[in-house]
Amino acid sequence: MGNNKKRQTLARTVLVALFAALTSAGAFIAIPVGAIPIVLQNLFAMLSGLILGPFLGGAAVLLYLAAGAIGAPVFAGGAGGFVHFATPSGGFLYGYFLAAVVAGLIASSPRAEKKTRRWRIVAAAVAGMLAVYIPGVIQLKILYNMTWKAAFFAGCIPFLIGDAVKTTSAIIIAPRLRSLIADATH
Numbered sequence: 639m640g641n642n643k644k645r646q647t648l649a650r651t652v653l654v655a656l657f658a659a660l661t662s663a664g665a666f667i668a669i670p671v672g673a674i675p676i677v678l679q680n681l682f683a684m685l686s687g688l689i690l691g692p693f694l695g696g697a698a699v700l701l702y703l704a705a706g707a708i709g710a711p712v713f714a715g716g717a718g719g720f721v722h723f724a725t726p727s728g729g730f731l732y733g734y735f736l737a738a739v740v741a742g743l744i745a746s747s748p749r750a751e752k753k754t755r756r757w758r759i760v761a762a763a764v765a766g767m768l769a770v771y772i773p774g775v776i777q778l779k780i781l782y783n784m785t786w787k788a789a790f791f792a793g794c795i796p797f798l799i800g801d802a803v804k805t806t807s808a809i810i811i812a813p814r815l816r817s818l819i820a821d822a823t824h
Contacts, residue, residue: 650694653819656685657698661734662705664710671796674774675714675725681804683734684741684766688812689819691744699738703731721758729777729793733770741766745812754816763808767801 662679683702683758687695702712709718714727744762745754771794778787 645711653690654694654698654701657682657690657695661686661699661702662710665712666716667716668714670801672792674730674778674793674797676797676800677714678804679714680730680734680737680767680770680801681808683770684737684763685806685808685812685815687738687740687742687766688745688762688808689815691746692739692743695742696735699735703735706731708819722783724779726781727774730770730774730775732773736769736773737766740769745816754813756813760809761770761813763805763812766808767805783810 661682664680664682668677669674679702683699683724686698689695690698690760705718706712706718706722709716713731715721723731744765745758747783748752775786775793778784778793779786781787782792784792
């Protein structure tokens with residue numbers, strides 16, 4: 639393997655670890671709202687996909703989820719352990735992975751397109767944030783035997799304003815970081 643390939647591999651590995659760490663750090667900024675707190679983890683999961691693309695962004699979130707599953711205190715409130723995947727907020731943990739992959743697929747890989755059109759970033763960020771809700775609402779419905787309407791109101795409505803702010807932040811930050819990442823990984 640040539641020096642350039644080694645550098646690219648190292649840069650990608652560091653970026654995956656960095657975004658897994660950022661997603662973990664997002665757990666420590668939590669505002670309790672019933673059974674599911676408002677956190678920054680979904681912002682960093684979505685940014686993983688927007689900035690690193692679907693493969694590396696998904697890998698970063700999987701690394702974060704694996705750390706939490708084995709007991710590292712990376713989930714909301716400093717929790718860890720596999721049991722948290724079966725709690726009311728567990729569906730949202732699955733949604734973080736979905737958010738990274740969806741946002742990454744829509745935005746496309748930063749290496750493939752250094753200057754991504756703004757509308758793609760907007761669409762990717764919105765779709766990525768919405769993707770967090772899908773498994774979250776499904777799990778709420780199943781765990782609490784709720785109607786779809788009740789699950790939607792419990793799992794979405796309290797978070798919409800905060801998630802709109804996070805999505806807007808991602809739309810502003812992502813283009814510049816995508817450009818930097820494309821330079822570092824080439």
